[in-house]
Amino acid sequence: MIRIIFIICTLLPTIVHGQITSANPQLAIGLLGDKTIKTLDIGTFSGRYFLLNDKNDTLKLLTVGDKITFTVKDWKVSFKSGDDDGTASYYTLQAVDTTAAFSIETPTVKLTPVYDGSLRLAANAGKLKLVNYVPIEQYVDDVLHAEVGKNHTLELYKVQATISRSYALTNINKHKSEFFNLCDKVHCQVYNGHGKPNNAIDSAVAITRGEVIVYNNKVIDAAFHANCGGKP
Numbered sequence: 001m002i003r004i005i006f007i008i009c010t011l012l013p014t015i016v017h018g019q020i021t022s023a024n025p026q027l028a029i030g031l032l033g034d035k036t037i038k039t040l041d042i043g044t045f046s047g048r049y050f051l052l053n054d055k056n057d058t059l060k061l062l063t064v065g066d067k068i069t070f071t072v073k074d075w076k077v078s079f080k081s082g083d084d085d086g087t088a089s090y091y092t093l094q095a096v097d098t099t100a101a102f103s104i105e106t107p108t109v110k111l112t113p114v115y116d117g118s119l120r121l122a123a124n125a126g127k128l129k130l131v132n133y134v135p136i137e138q139y140v141d142d143v144l145h146a147e148v149g150k151n152h153t154l155e156l157y158k159v160q161a162t163i164s165r166s167y168a169l170t171n172i173n174k175h176k177s178e179f180f181n182l183c184d185k186v187h188c189q190v191y192n193g194h195g196k197p198n199n200a201i202d203s204a205v206a207i208t209r210g211e212v213i214v215y216n217n218k219v220i221d222a223a224f225h226a227n228c229g230g231k232p
């Protein structure tokens with residue numbers, strides 16, 4: 001029998017590379033992995049961020065409007081922000097506030113996406129590797145923007161929120177070898193950061209908070225497609 005239940009605490013230890021703090025655990029999402037990004041600008045869109053190096057030293061506090069340029073060379077990342085600069089194997093922009101969001105500007109990405117949560121930028125053989133740490137409930141909200149879009153009913157959004165949450169949890173190890181949980185493409189679930197405000201999506205995620213679909217007491221791998229290509 002298929003049932004919908006609340007996420008129970010025993011599920012949480014299956015989360016890898018995220019900070020398990022509550023029933024709203026963080027997921028690690030690989031961003032823009034299909035692009036070869038050698039340099040980019042990260043801007044503070046809202047809230048505040050700490051910039052940490054690979055020794056976990058806090059280097060800088062960033063507030064709204066601040067920008068940092070990151071550049072990769074082989075296995076090292078360099079940053080420049082005002083008079084500050086440095087080089088390390090990776091940097092982390094750690095969200096200070098729950099409202100913290102950052103933008104990504106790069107010559108190879110036309111739009112300037114805005115993401116919630118924290119960001120790690122690591123050097124990966126001459127390419128920047130980006131991993132976004134975002135609470136699962138915010139992630140589900142953002143996935144609904146990308147996978148479903150606007151102008152749908154509250155009930156449809158509620159169903160999809162429960163499906164996307166279930167899918168995320170059952171596919172938590174899909175990118176384990178790459179040291180994150182899920183990618184941002186159709187391979188996992190499309191995730192383009194936060195879209196324009198949508199009250200129906202926000203309400204659906206809030207109403208179904210923590211709910212997943214289970215069968216025989218296990219969360220199901222709730223595979224879905226946004227477009228079947230004309231075939232059932």
Ligand SMILES: [Zn+2]
Pocket residue numbers: 174175182183184185187188189
């Ligand atoms: Zn994937």
